[in-house]
Amino acid sequence: MSEAFRIGIAGLGTVGAGVVKILQQNGAMIAERAGRQIEIVTVSARGKKDRGVDLSKYKWADKPESLADEKLDAVIELMGGAEGTARTLVTKSLENKKHVVTANKALLANHGFELASIAEKNGVNLMYEASVAGCVPIIRSLRAGFTSNRITGVYGILNGTCNYILTQMRVSGRNFDDVLKEAQAKGYAEADPAADVEGMDAGHKTAILAAIAYGVKPNFKGVKLKGITKLTDVDIKFAGKLGYKIKLLGISRDHGGKIVQSVEPCLVPADDPLGSIEDVYNAVFVEGDFFETPLLTGRGAGEGPTASAVVADIVDLARGVRTPTFGIPASKLKDMKAMDLGETQSKFYMRITVLDKPGVIADISAILRDQNISIESVLQEGRDPGQPVNVVMTTHEARRSNISESCRQIAKLDSTIGEPCLLRVVVL
Numbered sequence: 001m002s003e004a005f006r007i008g009i010a011g012l013g014t015v016g017a018g019v020v021k022i023l024q025q026n027g028a029m030i031a032e033r034a035g036r037q038i039e040i041v042t043v044s045a046r047g048k049k050d051r052g053v054d055l056s057k058y059k060w061a062d063k064p065e066s067l068a069d070e071k072l073d074a075v076i077e078l079m080g081g082a083e084g085t086a087r088t089l090v091t092k093s094l095e096n097k098k099h100v101v102t103a104n105k106a107l108l109a110n111h112g113f114e115l116a117s118i119a120e121k122n123g124v125n126l127m128y129e130a131s132v133a134g135c136v137p138i139i140r141s142l143r144a145g146f147t148s149n150r151i152t153g154v155y156g157i158l159n160g161t162c163n164y165i166l167t168q169m170r171v172s173g174r175n176f177d178d179v180l181k182e183a184q185a186k187g188y189a190e191a192d193p194a195a196d197v198e199g200m201d202a203g204h205k206t207a208i209l210a211a212i213a214y215g216v217k218p219n220f221k222g223v224k225l226k227g228i229t230k231l232t233d234v235d236i237k238f239a240g241k242l243g244y245k246i247k248l249l250g251i252s253r254d255h256g257g258k259i260v261q262s263v264e265p266c267l268v269p270a271d272d273p274l275g276s277i278e279d280v281y282n283a284v285f286v287e288g289d290f291f292e293t294p295l296l297t298g299r300g301a302g303e304g305p306t307a308s309a310v311v312a313d314i315v316d317l318a319r320g321v322r323t324p325t326f327g328i329p330a331s332k333l334k335d336m337k338a339m340d341l342g343e344t345q346s347k348f349y350m351r352i353t354v355l356d357k358p359g360v361i362a363d364i365s366a367i368l369r370d371q372n373i374s375i376e377s378v379l380q381e382g383r384d385p386g387q388p389v390n391v392v393m394t395t396h397e398a399r400r401s402n403i404s405e406s407c408r409q410i411a412k413l414d415s416t417i418g419e420p421c422l423l424r425v426v427v428l
Contacts, residue, residue, distance in 0.1 A: 008074075015303060065092060068089055076314070086104055103128065105205050120330045125323065134301050151288050155250075159199075173233060202263045267349050273295040282299070342400045360416075371403070404422070
C-alpha cells in the first residue's frame with residue numbers, strides 16, 4: 001500500500017468530531033478503498049475539551065492557521081465563517097500547495113473564485129461536497145456525472161432547519177415561534193437561527209450550485225433572499241386546502257445566458273417529489289438539455305451525513321482524483337450575467353386580508369386584470385360582514401414584476417388590511 005495520506009483537521013465541533021470518529025472506526029476499510037492509509041496528524045479547535053473521541057494520538061495545534069505550514073497532504077477546514085481564521089487557513093494552505101477539504105459554504109459562496117484560482121495556480125484541489133446538502137452527492141454529480149449536459153435549472157430544499165419548521169407547522173398547526181423553539185431544543189436550529197430562517201444558508205448553497213451548473217463565478221450577492229419568518233399557520237393551512245405544501249427552495253435557472261438566483265418559500269404540489277421531502281431532509285432536482293435527474297435526497301446536516309461527505313472528499317484526494325473547483329478551470333469561469341427576478345414568470349399564491357363588504361373582489365380583480373394577470377382560483381373561508389377575512393387567489397403564469405405591482409396597489413385599497421402574502425408556485 002502507498003505511503004499514508006496525512007491530514008490535519010481544524011475544527012472539532014459536530015462535523016469535525018464526526019470525521020475523526022469515522023476515520024477511527026472505519027479506518028481499515030477506508031484505507032482499502034482509498035488505496036492508502038488516511039492518517040490524522042494534527043488537530044486544532046477552540047479550547048481543549050472532551051469531544052467524544054480520543055484525540056490523544058494526534059498533535060494539538062493551538063493556532064489553526066499553523067496547519068498550513070505543517071507537513072500535510074491536506075488540511076480539513078471545519079470551523080466555518082466567510083472571513084477570519086477559516087479564510088486565512090484555507091488561503092494559506094492552498095498557497096502552500098496543500099489540498100483543502102471544507103464544509104464552509106459561506107466561504108465558498110463569498111470567496112470561491114479567489115480560492116479556486118489559488119488552488120489552480122498551485123496544482124491542488126479545493127473539495128467541498130459537505131458544504132451543500134450533507135451526504136447528498138450533488139457537488140460530485142454536477143462536477144462529474146452531468147458533464148455531458150448543459151444545465152438549465154437547479155432546484156432544492158437546501159436547509160434542513162427550515163424544512164423541519166415548515167413540516168411541523170403543517171403537521172401540528174403551531175406557529176413559527178413555537179416550532180422554532182422546539183427545533184432549537186432538538187439541536188436542529190442554532191441559538192441564533194437567522195442564517196437559516198432568513199435564507200442566507202440556503203443562499204450560500206444556491207450560489208455554489210449555480211457556479212458549478214453554469215460555469216460562472218459564485219455570486220452570493222446576486223441571490224434574492226426571502227426567509228420563512230413571516231409565514232403564518234394560516235398560509236400553510238390554505239396551501240394544504242389547495243393541494244400544496246410550502247417549502248423553502250433555493251432556485252437557479254439559466255435564461256439564455258442570464259442567470260436568476262433566489263431563495264424563497266414556495267408552494268409545491270403535495271404529490272410532487274419535492275412535496276414528499278419532510279423534516280430535516282434535503283433534496284435537489286437538476287434539469288439539463290438531455291435529462292432531468294430523479295430527486296437526489298438525504299439528510300442535509302448532522303454529524304454522520306456531513307462528516308461522511310468530508311471523508312468521501314478525503315478519499316478522492318488520497319486516490320489522486322483531481323477536479324477543478326467549480327467543474328471547469330477557474331480561468332474559464334465567467335462573470336455571472338444576472339437576470340432580475342422581476343423578469344421571470346411563474347404561477348403565484350396571493351393571500352389578502354380584506355374587510356368583508358361588497359365590491360372588494362371586484363376591485364382586486366380589476367387591478368390584476370390591468371397588470372395582465374389571470375386568476376386561476378379563489379378561496380374564501382367564512383363571512384363576517386364588515387370584519388377582516390382572508391381571501392386567497394392563485395394565478396396562471398404571470399410576470400413577477402406585474403404581480404409585485406399588483407400587490408402594491410392592492411395594499412393601498414381602503415378595503416384591504418396590510419400587505420398581501422405573495423408566494424411563488426413551483427411544479428417540477
